[in-house]
Amino acid sequence: MRSARDYTDIIGGLLLIAGGTWFMLYSTGYNIGSLRRMGPGYFPMVIGGLVLLFGVLVLLPGLFRAGQLPRPEWRPFLTISASILLFALIVERFGLIPATVALTLVAAVADNQSRVLRTVILAAALSAVAVGVFTQGLGIPIPAIRWSY
DSSP states (O other), X not given: OEESSOHHHXXXXXXXXXXXXXXXXXXXXXXXXXXXXXXXXXXXXXXXXXXXXXHHHHHHHHHXXXXXXXXXXXXXXXXXXXXXHHHHHHHHHHOHHHHHHHHHHHHHTTOTTOOHHHHXXXXXXXXXXXXXXXXXXXXXXXXXXXXOO
C-alpha cells in the first residue's frame, strides 16, 4: 500500500534522532573536555551528535517522498532480541565463546535462507575475533570459556 510519505525512513530517522539525543544527554554527566584533552564524555557526545545528524539526514527526504507502509517482521525481531538476551545470560556463567556461539546460532534463525555450515563457521570466526579483541586486545577480564561457576 502506497503512502504520501516514506514512513520507513521517517520511523528510522526518528529512532536515530532519539538514540543520538539519548547518547548526547547521557554524556553530559561526564566531563566532556576538549579536542586536545578529551574527557570520558567526549566520545559519546560526538557519536551521539553524528547519530542525530544521520537521523535528520534519513528523516528529511522521507517527509517528501512516497513510500510503502512498513510491515513489521516479527520473526527477525524476536530471534535477534532472544539472541542478545541469551548472550547476556550465558557470558558470565559459561564464558565469551559459548555466549558468542549461542548468539550467532539463535540470530541465524532470523534468516530463512541461513545455512548450517556457514552459520557454524561464522560462530567460530566471531568467537575468535571476540576473544582476540576483548580478552587479549582490550584486556577485559571475560574468560573465553568458564568450566566451573
